[in-house]
Amino acid sequence: MKKSFLLVLIGILAASMAWGATINITANVTQVLEVSVDAATWTIELNNTGTAIQKDDQGTFTVKASKSNYTVTFSSGHSGTLVNGIEAIPYKIKVDTSAWTEGVQTNNLSSYTQLTTPQTIVFKKKTPTAGKTFNIGFNIEAYTDYYIDGEYTDTLTISIAVS
Amino acid sequence: MKKWVLLVFALSMILKLNAQASIGITVVVAPPPGASITMDSYIWEISFANDGVTTYQNDNQGTMTIRSSNRKNFRVDFSSQNLGRLKQGTDYVAYYIKATAITGGNIGLVGTPAIVAGYVQLTSVQSMEFNKKTPKKGIQFYTGIKIDPILGEFYESGGYTDTLTITFVGL
Numbered sequence: 018m019k020k021s022f023l024l025v026l027i028g029i030l031a032a033s034m035a036w037g038a039t040i041n042i043t044a045n046v047t048q049v050l051e052v053s054v055d056a057a058t059w060t061i062e063l064n065n066t067g068t069a070i071q072k073d074d075q076g077t078f079t080v081k082a083s084k085s086n087y088t089v090t091f092s093s094g095h096s097g098t099l100v101n102g103i104e105a106i107p108y109k110i111k112v113d114t115s116a117w118t119e120g121v122q123t124n125n126l127s128s129y130t131q132l133t134t135p136q137t138i139v140f141k142k143k144t145p146t147a148g149k150t151f152n153i154g155f156n157i158e159a160y161t162d163y164y165i166d167g168e169y170t171d172t173l174t175i176s177i178a179v180s
Numbered sequence: 181m182k183k184w185v186l187l188v189f190a191l192s193m194i195l196k197l198n199a200q201a202s203i204g205i206t207v208v209v210a211p212p213p214g215a216s217i218t219m220d221s222y223i224w225e226i227s228f229a230n231d232g233v234t235t236y237q238n239d240n241q242g243t244m245t246i247r248s249s250n251r252k253n254f255r256v257d258f259s260s261q262n263l264g265r266l267k268q269g270t271d272y273v274a275y276y277i278k279a280t281a282i283t284g285g286n287i288g289l290v291g292t293p294a295i296v297a298g299y300v301q302l303t304s305v306q307s308m309e310f311n312k313k314t315p316k317k318g319i320q321f322y323t324g325i326k327i328d329p330i331l332g333e334f335y336e337s338g339g340y341t342d343t344l345t346i347t348f349v350g351l
Contacts, residue, residue, distance in 0.1 A: 037217045037257075037347035040224060040242065044266045044273060044327060047230040048337035083230055083334035143334050146232030 049083040051148070052177045059155065063106070063169075067160050071129075073113065075155035078175055081148035082140065086180040089138045091173065097131035099169035106169050107131055111154035112138060120149065129156045132173070139180060215249035216318075217256065217348050224325065228273070232332045239280060239324035244346065247318035248310070252288075253351040256308045258344065264301035266327075266340030273340050275327045276301050279308060282320040288312025299326045302344070309351075 055077045063070060080089060091110065098105040109129035114121045120142035130136055220243040228236050248254050258277060265272040276299035281287060290309040294300045323346075 036215075037345060038219050038222065038244075040219060040222050040323075040344040040346070042224045042226070042266060042275070042325070042342045042344055044226040044228050044236075044275070044340045046228045046268075046273065046335045046337045046340060049230060049334060081334075083337040085336060143336060145332050146334055147332065 047083070049081050049146075050087060050177050050179065051081040052078055052089060052175050053081075053148075054078045054153075054175065061155065061157075063157065063164065065163050065166065069159040070157040071154070072156075073111065073154040074152045076153045077150050078112075078153060079148040079150040080140070080144060080177060081146070082144050082177070084179050085141060085143050087140050088178055088180045089140070090135050090176045090178070091126060091132060091137075092135035092176075093132035094172035094174070096133045097171075099171045101165065101167045101169040104165045104167070104169070106157060106164055108171070109156040109158070110173070111156070113152045113154065114138060117149055117151075120144070129154065215251060215348060215350075216245075216247045217346050218245045218247075218318075219243065219323075219346075226325070226327070228327055228335070230329075230335055230337060232329050232334060234329060236327040237324070238326075239278065240322045241325045242323040243282070244279070244321045244323050245318040246310075246314055246321070246348065247316070248314040248348075250313065251350050252311065252313050254310050255349040255351055256310070257347040257349060258295060258302055258306045259347070260302035261343040261345070263303050264342075266342045268336065268338045268340040271336045271338075271340070273327060273335055274301055275325055275342070277306070277344065278324040278326070280322040280324065282322055286312065287314070287319045299324065 059075055061070065061075075078089075091112070095105070097109070098107050100106075109131045110126060111129045112124060112126040114124045114127070120140055121138065122141040123137070123139040125136045126138060224241055226236060226238075226241075246256060258279075262272070264276070265274050277295060278299045279293075279295050281289070281296070288310040289296070290311055293306065293308045295306040296308060300306050
């Protein structure tokens with residue numbers, strides 16, 4: 018008797034209860050980490066008069082990032098010198114991030130620096146999808162001795178990685 | 181008449197049990213035979229472009245089958261663990277759900293619920309109410325999902341998750 022009563026009770030409970038399905042949704046949001054430059058080649062005239070060269074807007078680079086924490090690294094193929102055979106001219110670069118202070122944690126290129134070792138800019142905020150663009154300055158300090166005339170080159174590499 | 185007798189009997193037994201002693205009873209409730217909500221897939225994996233322009237929309241993300249057994253009046257509720265948002269740590273991506281009837285004819289759907297009229301965010305439970313038993317094989321709906329971009333902005337990239345629960349409620 019008790020058994021049949023319990024079955025009836027369970028039946029009543031079951032009829033008033035809810036049941037259904039659960040779906041696990043995962044959205045993989047694409048990562049964007051890009052750096053680009055406005056010009057892949059810089060041609061600079063050095064008149065060999067000893068006068069310094071400085072151009073704060075020699076070029077620009079644009080960073081696009083869908084991550085909040087990332088680092089942009091600048092490195093030189095010849096440790097911050099332009100080379101022509103065994104001849105070398107030291108140069109410095111600078112990156113002006115002052116227009117986006119809220120997005121930058123550390124800028125090790127806020128003043129003119131020779132890239133004897135790679136230098137970094139650490140960011141702490143994702144960019145708009147259009148990216149953020151910064152000026153790159155170029156500098157050769159005044160000199161007292163002539164440089165051997167000719168063509169001097171270096172390769173400046175800009176890379177980006179999640180911090 | 182018989183139902184009433186059974187109910188009164190059941191209630192009297194409950195009262196009797198309560199009067200005599202307290203007994204801890206665990207009842208595992210099974211759905212009535214034949215009533216169910218099933219999906220063609222219980223895992224949805226979505227790739228979102230994250231370019232600040234492109235919307236993800238798949239009106240046929242899943243196919244839902246509802247079988248009401250002998251229930252004439254019932255409701256299907258949609259709810260989200262994160263209130264209609266996919267979550268990654270402290271970051272969220274809003275998403276929207278829509279149900280589109282596949283089964284034609286009179287399926288007993290009452291009115292046009294918001295979730296049928298268009299995409300809705302599950303900030304609260306969204307429901308579809310029915311007043312007709314389903315055929316034995318059930319009735320089917322497509323379940324769509326939509327994620328809008330934030331124009332000109334990236335979402336923090338990575339994997340976002342949520343749990344969507346679809347519940348059958350007998351009325």
